[in-house]
Amino acid sequence: MKIISLCLCALMMPLLLVAQQVKSPNGNVVVSFSLVDNGVPTYQVSYKGKPVIKQSRLGLELTPSNNDGIKPEDTNLMNGFKVSNTETSSFKEVWKPVWGETSSILNHYNEMAVSLTQEHPNRTIIVRFRVYNDGMGLRYEFPRQSNLGYFIIKDEHTQFAMAGDHTAWWLPGDYDTQEYETVTSKLSEIRSKMKAAVTDNTSQTTFSETGVQTSLQMKSSDGLYINLHEAACVNYPTMHLNLDDKNMVFESWLTPDAQGNKAYMQAPRTTPWRTLIVSDDARDMLSSNLILNLNEPCQYDDTSWIKPVKYCGVWWEMIVGRKSWSYTDEFPAVEIGVTDFSKAKPNGRHGATTAEVKRYIDFAAKNGLDQVLVEGWNIGWEDWFGHSKFKVFDFQTPYPDFDIKALNEYAHSKGVKLMMHHETSASVMNYERYMEDAYKLMNKYGYNSVKSGYVGNIIPRGEHHYGQVMNNHYLHAVTEAAKHKIMVNAHEATRPTGLCRTYPNLIGNESARGTEYEAFGGSNPDHTVILPFTRLQGGPMDYTPGIFETQLKNWSSNQSYVHTTLAGQLALYLVMYSPLQMAADLPEHYEKYNDAFQFIKDVAVDWDDSKYIEAEPGDYITVARKAKGTDNWFIGGKCDENGHKAVIKLDFLDKGKTYECTIYSDAADADYEKNPKAYSIIRKQVKRGDVLKINEARGGGFGVSLLVKK
Numbered sequence: 001m002k003i004i005s006l007c008l009c010a011l012m013m014p015l016l017l018v019a020q021q022v023k024s025p026n027g028n029v030v031v032s033f034s035l036v037d038n039g040v041p042t043y044q045v046s047y048k049g050k051p052v053i054k055q056s057r058l059g060l061e062l063t064p065s066n067n068d069g070i071k072p073e074d075t076n077l078m079n080g081f082k083v084s085n086t087e088t089s090s091f092k093e094v095w096k097p098v099w100g101e102t103s104s105i106l107n108h109y110n111e112m113a114v115s116l117t118q119e120h121p122n123r124t125i126i127v128r129f130r131v132y133n134d135g136m137g138l139r140y141e142f143p144r145q146s147n148l149g150y151f152i153i154k155d156e157h158t159q160f161a162m163a164g165d166h167t168a169w170w171l172p173g174d175y176d177t178q179e180y181e182t183v184t185s186k187l188s189e190i191r192s193k194m195k196a197a198v199t200d201n202t203s204q205t206t207f208s209e210t211g212v213q214t215s216l217q218m219k220s221s222d223g224l225y226i227n228l229h230e231a232a233c234v235n236y237p238t239m240h241l242n243l244d245d246k247n248m249v250f251e252s253w254l255t256p257d258a259q260g261n262k263a264y265m266q267a268p269r270t271t272p273w274r275t276l277i278v279s280d281d282a283r284d285m286l287s288s289n290l291i292l293n294l295n296e297p298c299q300y301d302d303t304s305w306i307k308p309v310k311y312c313g314v315w316w317e318m319i320v321g322r323k324s325w326s327y328t329d330e331f332p333a334v335e336i337g338v339t340d341f342s343k344a345k346p347n348g349r350h351g352a353t354t355a356e357v358k359r360y361i362d363f364a365a366k367n368g369l370d371q372v373l374v375e376g377w378n379i380g381w382e383d384w385f386g387h388s389k390f391k392v393f394d395f396q397t398p399y400p401d402f403d404i405k406a407l408n409e410y411a412h413s414k415g416v417k418l419m420m421h422h423e424t425s426a427s428v429m430n431y432e433r434y435m436e437d438a439y440k441l442m443n444k445y446g447y448n449s450v451k452s453g454y455v456g457n458i459i460p461r462g463e464h465h466y467g468q469v470m471n472n473h474y475l476h477a478v479t480e481a482a483k484h485k486i487m488v489n490a491h492e493a494t495r496p497t498g499l500c501r502t503y504p505n506l507i508g509n510e511s512a513r514g515t516e517y518e519a520f521g522g523s524n525p526d527h528t529v530i531l532p533f534t535r536l537q538g539g540p541m542d543y544t545p546g547i548f549e550t551q552l553k554n555w556s557s558n559q560s561y562v563h564t565t566l567a568g569q570l571a572l573y574l575v576m577y578s579p580l581q582m583a584a585d586l587p588e589h590y591e592k593y594n595d596a597f598q599f600i601k602d603v604a605v606d607w608d609d610s611k612y613i614e615a616e617p618g619d620y621i622t623v624a625r626k627a628k629g630t631d632n633w634f635i636g637g638k639c640d641e642n643g644h645k646a647v648i649k650l651d652f653l654d655k656g657k658t659y660e661c662t663i664y665s666d667a668a669d670a671d672y673e674k675n676p677k678a679y680s681i682i683r684k685q686v687k688r689g690d691v692l693k694i695n696e697a698r699g700g701g702f703g704v705s706l707l708v709k710k
Contacts, residue, residue: 139271140271236471325381327400450488493510496539498538528638609626659707
């Protein structure tokens with residue numbers, strides 16, 4: 001429901017007046033804009049009187065092109081400007097997300113749009129600032145005009161001059177992967193730590209000794225929490241940040257295409273928003289909706305088909321190495337449409353068999369799970385990896401031991417759906433060739449969600465995962481899926497920038513180092529209390545939690561282990577917010593710890609309200625969430641390798657109601673390395689105002705269910 005939308009003024013500014021200011025609705029965030037020297041646009045930001053962004057340059061550099069009429073002397077959109085107009089306005093509304101952490105979101109900001117004109121050639125750009133109580137967004141806008149129609153961006157030079165040598169939680173800047181361990185260091189230490197931070201991946205392209213990815217979380221020495229990211233990245237490359245570590249100044253660094261160019265533009269157009277979230281309370285960083293608010297409203301008239309999903313699936317055994325995606329070992333090479341699998345000898349390790357999938361369907365039906373993911377169901381996995389093949393999969397032809405018709409009929413008879421899997425092997429042109437038929441196949445058999453993947457180097461060759469071409473592809477897949485009422489969960493895609501508001505069938509992304517890495521050597525215990533401050537700022541993550549048998553050698557030949565306790569895995573269903581949550585372990589492991597599995601069965605995936613109770617980046621997070629359409633609450637707490645004692649005042653519960661409280665916590669002797677499966681379950685009745693005190697072990701956590709007593 002829109003409350004108010006008020007345009008305050010449209011002022012013609014005298015040409016000599018070059019300093020303007022816009023404040024947040026509560027006055028805490030102040031953005032100042034000015035032209036300096038030879039008409040160089042700059043801005044700065046303060047919070048409660050403290051400098052956050054010191055005076056920083058704005059501007060872009062174009063590529064000369066005879067086709068576009070951009071001469072070498074006309075490539076500069078960085079200086080020579082005069083302010084020709086300034087418009088200010090305020091906006092306030094409450095909107096309702098299709099799914100989310102809360103049932104409604106306040107969108108309240110003050111705005112300033114500064115029109116800048118160059119005389120030679122006569123060109124205009126607009127720099128628009130939207131200032132919220134918890135930060136601001138800025139973007140460039142290119143109105144329709146004769147001297148700036150078609151153009152190519154060589155570089156964007158948006159700066160973020162930090163006010164100090166902050167502590168930062170960062171990933172190496174890379175055009176192709178985000179699957180790195182987060183490094184915690186001072187900004188001045190990034191250069192010295194970069195080499196060790198760049199670990200091997202299937203596709204990676206780092207670009208600088210001081211380049212980092214967004215979302216970048218920082219903390220100043222005087223207690224300000226600062227986050228830099230972007231919002232609404234549409235038809236534009238993903239932004240990274242490159243640090244001048246002598247002056248502590250970040251500058252935007254766009255992902256290039258195969259020719260080295262950054263973005264191809266046609267006016268009228270806008271860039272994505274460059275975002276800043278700032279607060280003196282870490283909890284505000286996690287509850288911020290600034291990035292969602294900077295995206296456009298939902299583009300679909302009918303969203304009734306978009307539903308949050310809790311699922312299990314044929315996946316973890318393959319990740320660990322006990323089973324395989326491939327059907328046979330007989331073919332060193334596979335050609336779709338030519339290779340005949342009907343007479344091939346099965347390798348005996350294939351995971352996606354009819355019998356195995358039925359077992360998972362039965363498990364899902366018995367335990368109230370919505371869907372079953374099946375990876376490795378389709379032909380082509382025998383030689384899919386590492387060969388940079390143009391045509392790997394057709395996304396339609398099942399292996400001989402996967403009866404797609406019978407399995408979907410069996411699942412539907414049990415009240416369960418199968419979840420489709422499309423691994424593109426990064427051959428994007430091939431996927432787009434088959435996409436329509438693949439979606440039609442899903443409609444035929446009643447699938448309503450797909451997990452897609454982009455492992456490997458992108459084809460067309462020379463493009464990167466986070467370039468303009470690929471960002472257009474990811475959105476194309478989502479919008480085409482919507483025509484078939486299909487939800488999309490994309491892995492190895494670019495990091496989210498809030499587009500799930502506009503296209504809510506984008507129900508999940510990976511775009512970070514997920515649980516699978518626990519089978520590849522593990523992730524640090526602080527990993528899941530950093531990601532909510534960084535990766536999750538732009539949208540939910542399909543983290544695939546819920547691993548109970550954390551010591552993998554106990555049931556496979558894999559010598560790795562999951563770097564949390566069992567109770568810590570339960571916490572992830574609350575701490576790692578997503579409307580798409582997987583019970584990722586094997587059915588037999590859940591049956592072994594059925595009393596703890598009850599929490600996964602009970603916990604919701606869609607929420608009316610969320611309260612962040614405690615938070616500190618890399619140390620601990622405690623959050624309470626109210627299940628959609630109920631009076632029931634769930635609480636999750638997760639910590640790093642140092643442990644934590646959570647203190648939770650239940651002042652968010654309804655007055656006059658009694659709740660059946662079940663606490664799933666680490667046992668007194670629990671430890672993520674030495675005793676990960678030691679947990680305790682305590683049941684009692686509680687009411688509003690009561691206090692829970694829960695000890696979290698090293699790498700541990702807890703889950704709490706609060707069900708209204710009937």
